[in-house]
Structures are given as structure tokens and as C-alpha cells.
Amino acid sequence: xxTAIHTDDLHVYFDKNHALKGVSMDIEMNKVTAVIGPxxxxxSTFIRxxxxxxxxxxxxxxxxxxxxxxDDINDDDVDVVDVRRRIGMVFQKPNPFPKSIYENVxxxxxxxxxxxxxxxxxxxxxHTKKELDEIVEHSLRRAALWDxxxxxxxxxxxxxxxxxxxxxxxxxxxxxxxxxxxxxEPCSALDPIATAKIEDLLVDLKKDYTxxxxxxxxxxxxxxxxxxxxxxxxxxxxMGDTKQxxxxxxxxxxxxxxTGRMG
Amino acid sequence: xxxxxxxxxIAVFSMFRGCALLVVLALVVLLGYIATGGxxxxxxxxxxxxxxxxxxxxxxxxxxxxxxxxxLIVLSISVPIGxxxxxxxxxxxxxxWMGRVFKLAVYNLAGVPSIVYGLLGLxxxxxxxxxxxxxxxxxxxxxxxxxxxxISSAREAIAAVPSTVREASYALGATKWQTxxxxxxxxxxxxxxxxxxxxxxxxxxETAPLMLTGVAMSLQRLPDSFFDSFMALPYHVFYMATQxxxxxxxxxxxxxxxxxxxxxxxxxxxxxxxxxxxxxxKYRW
Amino acid sequence: MVPRTTFNHEMExxxxxxxxxxxxxxxxxxxxxxxxxxxxxxxxxxxxxxxKRIYELNEQIDKHxxxxxxxxxxxxxxxxxxxxxxxxxxxxxxxxxxxxxIAELIDDFEEGKAFKRFESLRTMSCLVVGLVDDAVYSFxxxxxxxxxxxxxxxxxxxxxxxxxxxxxLTYMMEDPRKITVGIDLILVARxxxxxxxHACNIGEYVYHMVTGERLDxxxxxxxVEASCAKIFEHPDPRSELDLK
Numbered sequence: 001x002x003t004a005i006h007t008d009d010l011h012v013y014f015d016k017n018h019a020l021k022g023v024s025m026d027i028e029m030n031k032v033t034a035v036i037g038p039x040x041x042x043x044s045t046f047i048r049x050x051x052x053x054x055x056x057x058x059x060x061x062x063x064x065x066x067x068x069x070x071d072d073i074n075d076d077d078v079d080v081v082d083v084r085r086r087i088g089m090v091f092q093k094p095n096p097f098p099k100s101i102y103e104n105v106x107x108x109x110x111x112x113x114x115x116x117x118x119x120x121x122x123x124x125x126x127h128t129k130k131e132l133d134e135i136v137e138h139s140l141r142r143a144a145l146w147d148x149x150x151x152x153x154x155x156x157x158x159x160x161x162x163x164x165x166x167x168x169x170x171x172x173x174x175x176x177x178x179x180x181x182x183x184x185e186p187c188s189a190l191d192p193i194a195t196a197k198i199e200d201l202l203v204d205l206k207k208d209y210t211x212x213x214x215x216x217x218x219x220x221x222x223x224x225x226x227x228x229x230x231x232x233x234x235x236x237x238x239m240g241d242t243k244q245x246x247x248x249x250x251x252x253x254x255x256x257x258x259t260g261r262m263g
Numbered sequence: 264x265x266x267x268x269x270x271x272x273i274a275v276f277s278m279f280r281g282c283a284l285l286v287v288l289a290l291v292v293l294l295g296y297i298a299t300g301g302x303x304x305x306x307x308x309x310x311x312x313x314x315x316x317x318x319x320x321x322x323x324x325x326x327x328x329x330x331x332x333x334x335l336i337v338l339s340i341s342v343p344i345g346x347x348x349x350x351x352x353x354x355x356x357x358x359x360w361m362g363r364v365f366k367l368a369v370y371n372l373a374g375v376p377s378i379v380y381g382l383l384g385l386x387x388x389x390x391x392x393x394x395x396x397x398x399x400x401x402x403x404x405x406x407x408x409x410x411x412x413x414i415s416s417a418r419e420a421i422a423a424v425p426s427t428v429r430e431a432s433y434a435l436g437a438t439k440w441q442t443x444x445x446x447x448x449x450x451x452x453x454x455x456x457x458x459x460x461x462x463x464x465x466x467x468x469e470t471a472p473l474m475l476t477g478v479a480m481s482l483q484r485l486p487d488s489f490f491d492s493f494m495a496l497p498y499h500v501f502y503m504a505t506q507x508x509x510x511x512x513x514x515x516x517x518x519x520x521x522x523x524x525x526x527x528x529x530x531x532x533x534x535x536x537x538x539x540x541x542x543x544x545k546y547r548w
Numbered sequence: 549m550v551p552r553t554t555f556n557h558e559m560e561x562x563x564x565x566x567x568x569x570x571x572x573x574x575x576x577x578x579x580x581x582x583x584x585x586x587x588x589x590x591x592x593x594x595x596x597x598x599x600k601r602i603y604e605l606n607e608q609i610d611k612h613x614x615x616x617x618x619x620x621x622x623x624x625x626x627x628x629x630x631x632x633x634x635x636x637x638x639x640x641x642x643x644x645x646x647x648x649x650i651a652e653l654i655d656d657f658e659e660g661k662a663f664k665r666f667e668s669l670r671t672m673s674c675l676v677v678g679l680v681d682d683a684v685y686s687f688x689x690x691x692x693x694x695x696x697x698x699x700x701x702x703x704x705x706x707x708x709x710x711x712x713x714x715x716x717l718t719y720m721m722e723d724p725r726k727i728t729v730g731i732d733l734i735l736v737a738r739x740x741x742x743x744x745x746h747a748c749n750i751g752e753y754v755y756h757m758v759t760g761e762r763l764d765x766x767x768x769x770x771x772v773e774a775s776c777a778k779i780f781e782h783p784d785p786r787s788e789l790d791l792k
Contacts, residue, residue, distance in 0.1 A: 051434065053430070053433065053434065056429075056433060081436045081437070081438055082436065084433065084434055084435065084436040085435070085436035088434065088435070089434040091427065091430060091431065091434075093427060095425075095427040095428060095431045096431075097428065097431065097432075097446060098545075098546045107435065108435040108436065111435065111436060111437050111441060112436060169431070172431075173434070173435070176435055176436060218623070246623045246624060246627075247623070247624060247628070247760060248628075248760030248761075249624050254624075255624050255625055258624055259552075259622070259623060259624055259626050260551055260552040261551075261552070262551075
């Protein structure tokens with residue numbers, strides 16, 4: 001059991017609003033961790049701390065440590081761009097770029113180039129067409145979308161159905177080869193069949209990546225996650241194995257929430 | 264009661280439709296008036312020859328060329344500056360005091376009358392910087408005049424780009440500039456083109472700044488540099504309608520010149536509209 | 549307003565049904581024992597009626613639990629309650645069945661008089677009635693502590709059964725005319741012993757329902773002396789018969 005992400009007394013303030021209060025927790029590698037809680041409990045705020053997307057919100061202040069691979073990503077000398085490459089994010093509403101499917105997936109790799117080791121230094125060079133083609137195919141396959149789009153890679157990303165668009169967004173994220181992938185309510189805009197496909201995909205992805213998913217559906221969290229964390233009003237109330245949380249929660253508040261008796 | 268509501272509906276919509284028709288009517292009358300007045304004078308010679316005999320004969324080629332050059336100057340100055348300012352306004356300094364001051368400055372500049380801009384152009388470009396009465400003085404003045412319009416339109420277009428696109432780009436590890444270049448600007452291009460259409464049309468039709476920065480009444484040659492004197496279509500219409508020797512005889516020339524100006528502006532608008540449509544289709548969101 | 553009104557309503561209904569069934573089962577068994585101790589054969593009708601009701605409730609609760617699982621995805625405490633209900637209805641049903649069986653067996657004064665002869669049988673009936681009471685109350689009061697101690701008395705009950713069996717055997721061997729009565733009495737003892745086992749099962753279900761853990765099997769020591777010692781610590785269960 002290795003730790004992919006470790007947070008230590010993490011606080012987040014939006015101007016005067018204390019959105020996250022002293023969250024300390026560990027997220028295990030190659031597991032699916034679900035973050036649940038009622039609206040406004042801080043779960044989206046929490047995962048946005050992990051890839052520093054909260055930096056984009058004016059008036060947002062983050063205190064505390066978020067350790068990934070032994071380094072605190074909130075340190076001043078950390079390259080945010082690199083953090084976001086290593087920690088990908090898929091959003092609630094599918095947001096493919098209005099470019100072709102190929103371009104959507106190739107955008108990320110093109111940004112970062114290929115890292116090469118030469119003369120003891122790391123250099124970055126542009127991808128060759130062949131390399132890009134391979135990356136695009138591999139990412140689309142991994143996202144279970146290749147068979148459906150392989151004959152129309154030049155079609156616009158927005159011409160796909162909702163579920164396909166979301167898988168395209170996942171492929172796009174996979175293309176930059178992250179270690180951790182964050183999902184912010186990825187299925188809330190999708191129909192049940194598309195949701196089921198993506199849930200299967202998430203369980204498959206944990207073989208190679210660490211997956212963290214924010215969801216407002218407890219059944220979804222119960223179905224696909226190994227570990228579950230319950231947030232309420234900015235506090236981490238309880239975290240544990242999913243089976244334990246859903247069969248025998250330790251905290252009264254957790255029991256109230258998951259049995260739907262939080263009024 | 265029901266009858267009352269239906270009656271109100273019908274009455275109100277009739278009023279709306281009436282207003283719309285009025286506007287269309289106004290345009291039709293305008294075009295018709297000018298066309299019928301000036302069509303007879305419109306010919307190849309008119310468009311390609313220099314004026315003769317104190318503008319009563321010959322063509323208005325210098326004026327056409329002059330207006331064209333002016334629009335070119337406005338395009339090449341106010342579009343880049345306008346777009347870059349707009350990017351700065353939206354992407355970089357959202358709520359700081361500097362951003363607010365900037366916004367205030369832009370709004371106020373937009374309300375300054377064109378004659379005041381003319382005076383500005385006279386004192387700064389013509390006199391102070393020593394550029395004299397030339398295309399460049401007039402061009403620069405017109406550019407500053409249309410800048411607020413360009414910035415506002417571009418700002419609207421850029422701000423209208425949904426934040427989800429930016430978020431997606433950042434989440435993949437793009438820098439702010441990469442996101443702007445690859446996603447924000449392409450999205451905002453249709454809106455920016457709209458801004459260009461508006462700005463250039465305005466610049467092409469302004470007379471007052473031209474008068475103060477050196478438009479000539481009549482020239483027998485085309486300007487050979489930006490520092491040379493020039494003619495312009497709007498001023499030509501004004502001049503022919505007020506200063507020419509025989510007002511009645513030159514009436515067709517006035518109308519024809521106005522027609523040419525209209526056609527030139529409409530032509531440039533059409534090009535911009537076509538380009539806008541292309542980008543809109545390409546980046547449909 | 550607490551959300552999930554339909555679900556909460558269903559859970560309350562389920563609770564009412566299982567409470568009714570638990571009380572009916574307990575009463576049925578007590579009445580059947582009372583038939584022997586007080587020789588009040590009029591109670592047979594009541595036992596039969598209760599048994600029918602118990603059977604109906606068994607089916608009803610079974611179906612109700614499955615409906616809730618299919619439609620509402622219960623978790624945590626709700627899930628454990630439903631799990632307990634599904635298992636308990638079988639044991640409660642058995643109470644009713646055995647009560648009826650006992651009621652059918654005892655049909656004349658001979659047995660009654662013979663019953664009075666065997667002190668151990670009377671003791672056993674007290675114990676078992678006490679166990680049934682405690683099992684049902686531990687469920688109604690969600691008392692895991694009470695539920696965890698039930699099995700201690702079960703060993704004593706088993707031991708008593710062995711004793712009674714030997715006693716009655718001797719009784720039958722003395723006088724062959726007493727064999728019919730004797731067999732009936734042995735059957736009554738057997739039924740009561742089974743009832744005690746079922747009561748202990750209920751205790752296990754209640755324990756899991758309340759705490760989420762299984763009752764440790766190692767605690768089932770089979771230590772008869774310790775069990776007997778526990779019996780005499782325990783207050784007269786009969787006094788609780790009139791509660792509720």
C-alpha cells in the first residue's frame with residue numbers, strides 16, 4: 001500500500017470563506033478513492049488543490065502541504081505546469097476542444113514535447129508525426145473510444161455524443177501520461193449507459209494510474225471505489241475502505257449522510 | 264380578460280414590427296436616393312481617373328485610394344493594439360486597480376467627439392511630432408479614435424469564451440499564453456472580426472478628423488508615401504456639397520462619391536463577414 | 549424535513565411489522581407453555597390464531613425487505629436491519645410453529661399432572677421463556693449487550709434437556725402405561741430446546757445488526773457449570789412476561 005498523495009493540515013480560503021478546514025489524508029496508489037459529501041462540503045475544492053487548479057481563482061488562498069511523490073506541490077519553486085501534466089483532471093461537463101478528435105488528444109503531448117536524455121541533460125523536442133499518431137491511438141484505445149472513432153479522427157470533437165465526449169476528454173488527459181487522474185463528477189451530465197461505460201473505464205484505469213473521483217452519487221462511490229472519504233462543511237469527517245464506510249460507518253454524521261437522513 | 268391580453272400581444276408586436284420596417288425603410292430610402300442620384304455619374308473613368316477642372320470632371324481615384332490607405336493604417340494599428348489590450352484586460356488584470364482604471368479610460372475615450380480627436384491629431388501628430396498634413400497623421404488620429412470600439416468588441420469576444428475551455432487547457436499543463444493562443448483567440452475571432460467591421464466602417468466615414476489633419480481638396484496624383492498629402496471620400500462629399508463652384512451641377516458627383524464610399528465600406532464589411540463565418544464554423548461551440 | 553420520505557416510511561413500516569411479529573411469536577410460545585403450567589387448554593385457540601398471523605407476517609416481511617433492497621439501495625444501519633429481519637423471520641416463525649406443536653400435544657389433564665411432577669421440565673420452560681423474552685427485547689431495544697449473553701444460557705438448556713430425557717426414560721420404564729405421556733413430554737422438551745437455539749440465533753443477528761460485527765464463536769464455550777451459574781444470577785424471567 002503506497003501513498004500517492006498525502007495532504008497535511010490543508011486549509012483553503014476564498015476571501016473570507018473558510019472552505020476547507022485542516023484536511024489531512026492519504027490517497028493510495030493504484031486505487032480508486034471516492035470523495036463524497038453534500039453540496040458545498042468542499043470536495044471539489046479539495047481535489048482542485050491537488051493539481052493546483054485553485055490558483056486560477058482570484059481571492060483563493062491555500063495553506064498546508066500537499067505531498068506528491070515526496071514533494072510539496074505548493075512550494076514556490078515547483079513548476080505548476082509540470083504538476084498539471086502529472087496530475088490530470090476530467091471535468092463535470094465534457095469539454096472537448098472544438099477541434100478535430102485527433103487534435104484534441106494531440107494537444108497535450110504537443111505542448112510538452114518529448115523528453116530526451118542527452119549528454120546527461122533532459123531535453124525536450126517536438127514529436128514526430130508517427131509518435132503523435134501512436135500516442136493518439138494508444139490514448140483513445142485506453143479510453144475505450146478507439147473503435148468508435150478510428151475512422152473519423154478528423155471530425156470535430158463536439159460532434160460526438162456526451163458519453164463519447166467525456167471519454168475523449170479522458171483520452172486527452174491520458175495522452176500526457178499522468179500518474180494521477182482526478183475526476184470531478186464525471187458522469188453527472190451523462191445517461192446511465194454512458195455512465196456505466198465510464199465507471200468500467202475508471203476501474204480499469206486504476207491498474208496504471210491513481211484515480212480520485214468526486215461524486216454526489218453514493219451508489220457510484222460504492223460501486224467503483226476502494227476507499228471513500230466523506231466531507232462535510234469543509235471537514236474530512238471519515239475516511240476508510242469503501243465496504244466499511246457503507247456497511248459500518250464509524251461516525252454518526254457519515255451514517256446520516258449515506259442513509260439519506262441528512263435533512 | 265383573455266381578449267385584453269391577446270389584443271395587447273398583437274398591438275405590441277405590431278409596434279415592434281413597425282419599428283423594424285421603419286429601419287429597413289430608412290436604409291432602402293437612403294440607398295435608393297444615393298443610387299438614383301449618383302448612378303449616372305458612376306463609370307470606369309469616374310473610378311480610375313484624377314479629378315479635373317476643379318473636381319467637376321474626371322474621376323475620384325485619389326479619394327478612393329486615400330480612403331483605402333487610411334483604412335489600412337487603422338487596421339494595422341488599432342486591431343493589434345486593440346486585441347492585445349483586450350487580452351490584457353480579460354486574462355491578466357481582472358480585478359486589480361490598474362484593470363479598473365484601464366476600463367474606465369477605454370469607456371471615456373469612446374465618448375469623445377470626433378472633432379476633438381481631430382484637434383488632438385492636429386496638435387500631436389501634425390505639429391508636435393512634425394508629421395505634417397499627411398496620410399500618417401490622419402491615419403494615426405483615426406486609429407486612436409476607433410481604438411476604444413475595437414477594445415470593447417474584442418474584450419466582449421474574449422470574455423465570452425467559456426471558462427471550461429480554459430480550464431481544460433490548463434489542466435493539461437498549458438501556460439496562460441499557450442491557452443490564449445491556442446484556444447481563447449481562435450474562439451474569440453468571430454467577435455473580433457465584428458469589432459474590426461465596426462471600427463473600420465467608422466474610420467472610413469469620419470470627416471472631422473480628416474479636415475484637421477490635412478485632407479486635400481483636390482490632387483492630381485496619388486500619394487507616394489505615408490507622409491504625403493491625400494484625398495478622402497467622406498471629405499470629398501463634404502467639399503463637393505458645400506464648396507464647389509456649381510453646386511447643382513456637381514450634385515451627381517456628390518452622390519456618386521457617397522455611393523462609392525458606401526460600396527467600399529460594404530465591400531470591406533463583406534470580406535470580414537465571410538472570414539467571420541469561416542471561423543465561426545470552424546470553432547463552433 | 550428529512551429527505552427520502554418514501555424510504556423512511558418503508559423502513560418504519562418494516563419496523564412495525566417485525567415488532568408485531570416478534571411480539572406475536574413471543575406471546576405464542578409463552579401461551580403454549582402456560583397451557584401446560586396452568587393447564588388452561590382454552591389457550592390453544594389463541595396459539596393457533598397467533599401462528600397464522602406469524603406465518604402471514606413472515607411472507608409479508610420477506611417481500612417487504614426485498615422491495616426495499618431493490619428500490620432504495622439501503623446501506624449501513626438500514627442494510628444491517630434488513631439483513632437481520634430477513635434472517636429473524638425464519639426463527640420467529642419457528643417459535644410460532646413449535647408453540648403450535650406444543651399446544652397440539654398437550655390435550656388432557658394427564659399430561660398436565662405428569663408435567664407438574666417433573667421439576668426440571670418446569671425449570672426448563674422458565675428458562676426458555678426467559679430466553680425468548682430476552683431475544684425479542686434485545687431486538688426491540690437494539691441491545692447488543694443483552695443479545696451477546698443469550699447463548700450462555702443455551703448450554704444450560706441443552707444440559708437440562710439431557711437430564712429431562714433420562715428422567716422421563718426412567719419414568720416410562722417404571723410403568724409402561726406411562727409411555728404415551730412420557731413421549732409427549734419428551735417432545736415438549738425437545739421443542740423447547742429447539743426454541744432456545746432459535747432464540748440464540750436471534751441474539752446473533754441482533755448483535756450484528758447493532759454493532760456490525762459477528763458474535764465471537766469462541767465464546768460458545770459449552771461450559772455447563774458456568775452456564776448454570778449464570779442461570780441463578782439471572783432474575784426470574786417470568787416476571788418480565790407481563791411487560792408489553
